[in-house]
Amino acid sequence: MSGSDDDRIERALSEQRRLDEGLAPDFRSLLARPRPPASRGPAGRILVVAALLLVIGVALWSRSRPPAPPRSGMAAGSLTTWRAPTDFLLETPGSRLWSSPPVFGSVEAEKALSHPEGEKGKKS
């Protein structure tokens, strides 16, 4: 690095500084100028960060909640009471016997077992 390099840099930068100084606005008018819009400042930044944290918190909370039960109560109710229109075809004679476990000693069971309805017709 030679002295001429130093001189060259100094000349270039001093010249640039002189040109920049020529662009300077008046000192008094700069001071009297309305202030640039105030930045949000610490309070504004805290508000923004708090809002972001709130959004993130709500998102995490809603993810960690157990899934809500399906809201199809009415549909489920109507399904349990629904009857097929052809259900009456299944109501055959003596079907009551198969709808519940037999109780030994009951009159109906005894009758049904000793006199089946089909055999009665054949004998007579």
Add this chain to the structure above:
Amino acid sequence: MTPEKLEQELERLHAESFAWALGCCSRDRAEAEDVLQEAYLKILEGRARFLGRSSLKTFFFSVIRRTASEHRRRALWRRFLPLGGESDRPLRQPLPDEPPAADAVERRIFVERALRALARRQREVLTLVFAHGLTVEESAAALGISVGSARVHYQRGKARMATLLRGER
């Protein structure tokens, strides 16, 4: 130092301070004016206090540099979180009346391009030393870095700048 004396000193340094502010604001004139105004208000309202540990010029240049950094950070925030606040910006002063001569413009562009090719710290140290006449130690104080670090930036920046001004790559 009394407030009146302080204001007089700031006025004396005004043109030079503006040149420094322009360098700190990537040569954005409007931003440099905002930064300089805010730096003045910081000092005159006592938000930045001159304790006499360095020269007033070194102290004031460091206030300008810090204020410019704050502006850059705010601009970054605004870019990602567009929260308004720009609509009531005052109108800027027009550019200077007479355009400079063509060769002066060329020369200026050449020097600006060379400066932009340097790292930011190198550019700042070289500007403070060669354009504003500060020592490397004073430059370190103005930039808030160690003297050793400032020396490294100075040496490397000077070598690179000399190459660029000679028109080499």
